[in-house]
Amino acid sequence: MENFLWDGGVDFKRSPLVSWDKVCKPKSEGGLGLKNDVLWNKAAVGKLVWWVAYKTDHLWVRWINHTYLKGRTWQNFSPSTSSTWYWRKICQIKDLLADAYRQNQWENQTGKEYTIAKGYEWIRDKGQKVPWNSLVWNSWTVPKYSLLAWIYHCGNMNTKSKLYTLGISEDNTCYLCGSGVEDLDHIFFDCAYSRKIIDLLREKLHMHIPYNNILGWRLNRSGPKDDQGALNAIINASCYHIWHQRNTSRVDLKLLRPKNLVDYIMNELKLRFRKMVDGIELVKASRLKKIFWDKL
Numbered sequence: 001m002e003n004f005l006w007d008g009g010v011d012f013k014r015s016p017l018v019s020w021d022k023v024c025k026p027k028s029e030g031g032l033g034l035k036n037d038v039l040w041n042k043a044a045v046g047k048l049v050w051w052v053a054y055k056t057d058h059l060w061v062r063w064i065n066h067t068y069l070k071g072r073t074w075q076n077f078s079p080s081t082s083s084t085w086y087w088r089k090i091c092q093i094k095d096l097l098a099d100a101y102r103q104n105q106w107e108n109q110t111g112k113e114y115t116i117a118k119g120y121e122w123i124r125d126k127g128q129k130v131p132w133n134s135l136v137w138n139s140w141t142v143p144k145y146s147l148l149a150w151i152y153h154c155g156n157m158n159t160k161s162k163l164y165t166l167g168i169s170e171d172n173t174c175y176l177c178g179s180g181v182e183d184l185d186h187i188f189f190d191c192a193y194s195r196k197i198i199d200l201l202r203e204k205l206h207m208h209i210p211y212n213n214i215l216g217w218r219l220n221r222s223g224p225k226d227d228q229g230a231l232n233a234i235i236n237a238s239c240y241h242i243w244h245q246r247n248t249s250r251v252d253l254k255l256l257r258p259k260n261l262v263d264y265i266m267n268e269l270k271l272r273f274r275k276m277v278d279g280i281e282l283v284k285a286s287r288l289k290k291i292f293w294d295k296l
Contacts, residue, residue, distance in 0.1 A: 017151055017154075017156045017157075017158070018151065018154055018156050020036075021036075021125075022154065024036040024039075024124075025127050027133055027136075027137050028129050028130070028133050029126070029127035029128065029129060029130060030127065030130040030133075030153070030154065031127075032150070035120070036124065039120055039123050039124050040116070040120055042093055042096065042119075042123055043116045043117075043118075043119030043120040043122075043123055044116050044119075045089065045090060045093045046093050046096075046097050046114060046116070046119040046123075047114060047116060047119070048090055048093075049090060049093055049094045049097060049114075050114035052064055052065075052069075052074050052090075052094075053074055053075075068083070068087060074094070075098070077091065077094075078091065079091045096123065097119060097122065097123075100119070100122045130153070131215075131219055132153050132215060132219070134232075135149070135215070135218055135219070135232050135235075135236075136149045136150050136153060136232075136236070137150075138229045138232055138233070139229065140229035140230050140232060140233035140272070140273070141229075141232060141233040141236045141237070142233070142236075142237065142272060144240065145233070145236040145237050145239075145240045146236060148236075148239065148240045148243060149236045149239060149240075152184060152188070152239065155184065157184060157243070159172075159182050159183050159184060159187060160172045160173065160174070160175070160181075160182040161181050161182050161183040161186075162183075174186060174187060174191055175246050175249050175250055176191050176192075176193040176194065176242070176245065176246055176249065176255065177191045177192040177193050179192075187242065187243070187246060188239055188242060188243075189211050189212060189214060190211070191242075193242070193245075193255065193258065194242050195211055196258040197238055197242060197258050197261065197262060198211060198238075200258055200259060200262040201234065201238065201262060204262065204266060205231075205234070209235075214235070218231070218232065218235065230269075230273065233269060233272070233273075234265070234269060237265050237268065237269055238262075238265055241261055241264070241265055245261065
């Protein structure tokens with residue numbers, strides 16, 4: 001994943017698809033949920049800050065009180081310029097977390113208690129919740145499909161339109177249909193090849209899937225939770241394979257027929273869904289699940 005998002009491979013570099021700050025946001029805020037190691041380290045040092053404030057019987061804290069504080073209050077303490085670098089760093093973290101301590105942010109059911117996880121949440125920049133979190137990250141969707149769907153929603157896919165704007169590509173014409181500007185909306189929803197995929201999915205699933213505003217349609221669609229999860233898996237898988245066909249066509253100059261691609265997607269998902277539903281649940285399965293077992 002590191003090579004895919006940033007390096008591109010061992011022997012060459014490329015511009016990153018998504019910034020590290022974005023990757024380190026929680027999935028609910030549009031990130032991958034990885035921890036920012038710099039902020040996590042600061043939160044870990046915050047544990048020492050909390051010890052000085054509350055663990056007065058700790059041997060190390062007693063040494064700190066004797067060597068540095070010398071009777072002065074910890075809350076308002078400022079280190080001298082001659083202090084060791086590690087002590088100045090601890091004091092910097094103390095100032096960073098001062099508001100959290102004053103507001104008792106570390107209280108829990110057992111009383112005042114600091115945890116590194118709580119400190120990390122306090123330090124990091126909070127982002128807005130994204131509406132598409134559950135559409136991308138769910139147990140029904142294969143992880144590699146979720147990753148591509150995430151990059152799509154971040155708006156960071158290297159379409160020909162983007163590469164043309166950067167001066168990397170000589171034209172911005174869609175690889176799949178040979179007409180139209182290849183941007184994110186076109187390649188997945190306006191392209192003739194992609195629309196044929198959607199038409200075939202409509203026939204398979206016996207439901208109306210719109211060409212436009214498919215995100216809003218998925219967000220506003222009601223129904224059983226498992227139906228929604230399976231539908232999200234289908235859409236994510238279709239987008240993944242459309243993008244894969246787009247990349248393959250650049251080299252091989254040929255495409256799978258839409259019907260063959262849809263058959264491949266449905267059979268692949270059938271195997272995936274079999275792991276999600278056992279025989280007893282299948283009897284009570286929702287309409288969307290039954291379509292897969294009855295028709296494939």
